[in-house]
Amino acid sequence: MDFNEMKTIGLSDIIEGETEFLPLMGGNEELPMDDADVPKQLPILPLRNTVLFPGVMIPITVGREKSIKLINEAYSGTKLIGVVSQVDGAIEDPTFDDLFKTGVMAQVVKVLKMPDDSTTVIIQGRNRIALDSEVQSQPYFIANVTPLLSDVIIDNNEEFKALMDSIKDMSLKAIKLNPNIPSDAGFAIKNIESPTFLVNFISSNLNSSLEDKQKLLEITDLTERAQTLLGMLSKEIQMLELKNQIQDKVKLDLDKQQRDYFLNQQLKTIQDELGGSPHEQEIIELKKKAEKKKWSKEVKDVFEKELAKLSRMNPMAAEFSIHHNYLETLVDLPWNEFSNDNFDLKKAGKILDDDHYGLDKIKERILEYLAVLKLKGDMKSPILCFVGPPGVGKTSLGKSIARALNREYIRMALGGLRDEAEIRGHRKTYIGAMPGRIIQSLKKAKKSNPVFVLDEIDKVVGGNVSGDPASALLEVLDPEQNSSFYDNYLEVEYDLSKIMFVATANSLSSIHPALRDRMEIIDLSGYLIQEKIEIAKRHLIPKQLEEHGFKKNQLVFKKPVLERIIEDYTAESGVRTLDKHIAKIIRNRAKFLVMDEAFDKELSLEDLRTIMGPPRFQKDKAISNEHAGVVTGLAWTSVGGVILFVEVSLSRGKGQFTMTGSLGDVMKESATVAYKYLRAHSEELNIPQKAFEKWDVHIHIPEGATPKDGPSAGITFFTALASAFTQRKLKNKIAMTGELTLRSKVLPVGGIKEKILAAKRAGIKEIILSSENKKDIHEISEKYIKGLTFHFVDNVMEVADLALLKTKVKNPIRF
Known part of the structure; x- marks a missing residue:
């Protein structure tokens, strides 16, 4: 129930506000309430969020202009008005259809002017009335009304008396269970003798919805109204008992988390007073961002569903931040937002x-x-x-x-x-x-x-x-x-x-x-030296000069210097190490510049050696053909192409076959295939079979600490073995790459462009490749292959014919 201290409460709290009000008992609550004559027409005062019952007196503060005019005219006249509740309390300016059709004829008891210029009026309900039709809506409502049938007071009815006693007992119990209700309310209920007024007074104070109170007002039969009221009182007592049980448990186990929750609820209330809570502001911001999005209907539906779920969540719940982050991600994504392409x-x-x-x-x-x-x-x-x-x-x-x-x-x-x-x-x-x-x-x-x-x-x-x-x-x-x-x-x-x-x-x-x-x-294969020089001039040097605070003309790199840096201090397909060396040189010159020491802005080869030290890399160069069994091969690595030398040494023994140089399994298999094929077809190269039985073979690839693998050295192994066993010279400045099979076929290999670049750096003039690699050559720019001669072969014996000269080396081995 909703009894509180009797104090002046504004109409803005009753008709136009949210707070509850205190119904008061009038001085004539025991008088028969149906004896007054009810006019056929009455001015109608709409009420929001409350229902007035016969015999009950309430103070209200009038806020609407229509209502103020109605009260003033009624107070200076008959003082009788009709009071009817709005169906929807949110409507600011209701029409006749927005009102319930059952209300109360009330008497304006007192009109008071308050210090804040507002008007407070005390009204007391008299008879229940029914609204028949609207007479006028301006300046306020006037309607045709009909008095409803009188409540019948039953005397000497034991069942009815028991019903009234039950209502009183349950009302007193509700007052006792609710600590917010003053004890004086119980005293008031005990002293009410009229059954009609008792029902109306408790109905008015009942903590129920507007619809439930209106339902009570519309019931004509007093017994039925009392029974309905009793059911509502019973429900309210159950809710109060449950609430008290929960509060008792909370009091017994109030930990830090619960304490923080209550404090946050208080903080939320304060924030609402100051202009809204941050959580509500975040939801509003999400809605604003969503309005600008160009997303599909499916995404929009998901967003609205999740946003509705978020708005119902407790901000202190763990799921709140999860859903909030999810919605922020949705609105921050660029759905169907594209930049305009440059079509020039x-x-x-x-x-x-x-x-x-x-x-x-x-x-x-x-x-x-x-x-x-x-x-x-x-x-x-x-x-x-x-x-x-x-x-x-x-x-x-x-x-x-x-x-x-x-x-x-x-x-x-x-x-x-x-x-x-x-x-x-x-x-x-x-x-x-x-x-x-x-x-x-x-x-x-x-x-x-x-x-x-x-x-x-x-x-x-x-x-x-x-x-x-x-x-x-x-x-x-x-x-x-x-x-x-x-x-x-x-x-x-x-x-x-x-x-x-x-x-x-x-x-x-x-x-x-x-x-x-x-x-x-x-x-993207590696660059030629000429390309690296151009890249250094156009990009690397200007970038490093700017990053080190140099002006464009304060330091000059000539082409011979750049070429020497590339050849002697880098071993890469790209230009990353070159960029680092250029930065190192500029840092060296920056020291002279800051210390005001003289230096030549045009870097010389001597300056380069002083700054960088002795050369770190020896340029790969094709070796002479004075030694039998040494052939130049081409290989691909993760840093580009390189040349490698396959060396074959023969020594007297029992035909043992040895391989060294950190060779992988595939490369060892390629060497074995080359050796076995040469031994099987030795007659074609005029090699006696006893040479394989009385001479040990040792294959080695230099830079033994560097792992090597792959099948592309197959024909290189064969050529080196053939040269060693025939003691014939190799053609000068020739290199090769290709996989060998036991059927003498030369298969294609990859990394052709990188291998060609390595060959050019080493001064190679001729390259032997598989016929199936011809297509790779056609895809390579002319500047990469300029000055090179390519031989495309299908059979390994063609390799021998191209690479081996008829001339034998000096001091050949006699088999």
Whole structure:
């Protein structure tokens, strides 16, 4: 029940406010309440959030202009008005249809002017009335009314008396259970003699909904009304008992968490008074962000559903922050937001040329993509994979492509990635859950069509307890699937098809075959010395001068100096080490500049030796042909192509076969194949069989600490063995690469461009390759193969005819 101290309460609290009010007993509550004449028409006063009962007196503060005018005119006249409750208390200016059709005729007892210029009026309910029809709505409501049938007071009815006693007892019990109700309320109830007024008074004070109180008012039969009231009192007592039980348990076990909760609730109330709680402000901000999003209906439905769930949550609950972070991720993602591509192909080509020297094949591919995109207007972005040794510009090329296309640039390092959740994200129910790094990167980029560099894709660690990241990348890099990429955290599909993915790798061998099949492979081989010099002049030197605070003309690198740095102090296909050496030289000169010491701004070869020390690398050079059994081969490494020398030594023995030089199993098998084939076909080269039985063979490849493997030295082993057993000289400045079979076939090998660059650096003039490698030569730019002669063979005996001269070496072995 809702008894409180009797004090003046404003009408804004009753009609237009939210707080509860105190109904008062009038002085004539015992008089028969149906004896007064009810006029046929009455001015109607709408009430919000309360119901007036006959005999009950309440103070209200009048706020509406209509209501003030009605009260003033009624008070100066008959003082009789109709009081009816609104169906919906939220309506500020109700119509006649917004009112219940059962109310109370009331008498205006007193009108008071308050110090704050508001008007307070005390009204007392008299008879119940029914609203028949509206007479007028301005300046206030007037309606035709009909008095409802009188309540029948039953005398000498034991059952009715018992009912009244039960209502009194339960009312007193409710007062006792509710600590907020003053004890004087029980005294008032004990002294009410009239059954009608008792029912009306308790109904008015009942802590029930507006609908329940209106239902009581509309019941004509007093016995039925009393029984309904008794049921409501019983329900209220049960709720009070349950509430008290819960409060008792809380009092017994009030720990820090509960204490913090109550304090936060108080803080929330204070914040509401100051202008709203932070949590509500966050929800409002999320709604504002969502209005600007261009997402699909599916995503919108998910967002609205989760937002509705968030608004119902307790901010102190652990799930609140989880749902809030999820919704923030949704609104921060760039759904269908794209940057405008630069369709000026000439400008794009110039940007690519300015940023990188050479790499014509890649630049051509980017311009082709732009041309098709301009013609079609919409196409799935290509998925490129740049493969090449370190330092050739694979990663920086991705940034240059982004600049040329006028797109955002994202780089994601995949080296050592071993958790599938890094790609697909975690389910949001986990503590600390986050979306995958692809979605996180798009959130930072704020566009859905960036250039996305997947760096070092060949170094993804697959097949472990955390899943297989390489398999997760299959969906990301498949143009047919990535338009509906599913991130475990988002739980909705995201379109990645407009992203231009650029993967980089040093080797294709460690990339999952299915993943390799989804990408367009573009090889970036090493640079020629001339290309490295141009790169140094155009990019490396200006960059390092600027980073070290030098002006352009304060230090000059001439071409001979750059060439000497490249040949004597670097051994790489790219330019990363060259960049470091240039930085070292500039730092040396910076010391002179700061200390005001004189130095020649044009760097000389002597200055270079002073700064860098003696040469660290000897240039690979083709050896002379004065020794039998020594042949120049070509090999591919992770840092580019190199030349290697296969040395065969014969010594008297029992035909033992030995291999040294840190050779891998595949390379050992290639040497064995070459030896066995030569022994089986020795007659074709006029080698006696006894030579294999009485002479031990030792094959060695120098730089024994460096591991070597692969089948591409097969024909090199054969040629070296043939030269050793025939004691014939090799053609000068010739090199070879190719796999050998026991059927004498020469099979193709990879890394041709890198091997050709290594041959050119070493001064080789002729190269022997498999006929099937001819297609690789056609794909290589003319500047790389200028000055070289290529021999394409199918049979190993053709190699012997091309490489071995008829002339024998000086002091040949006699078999």
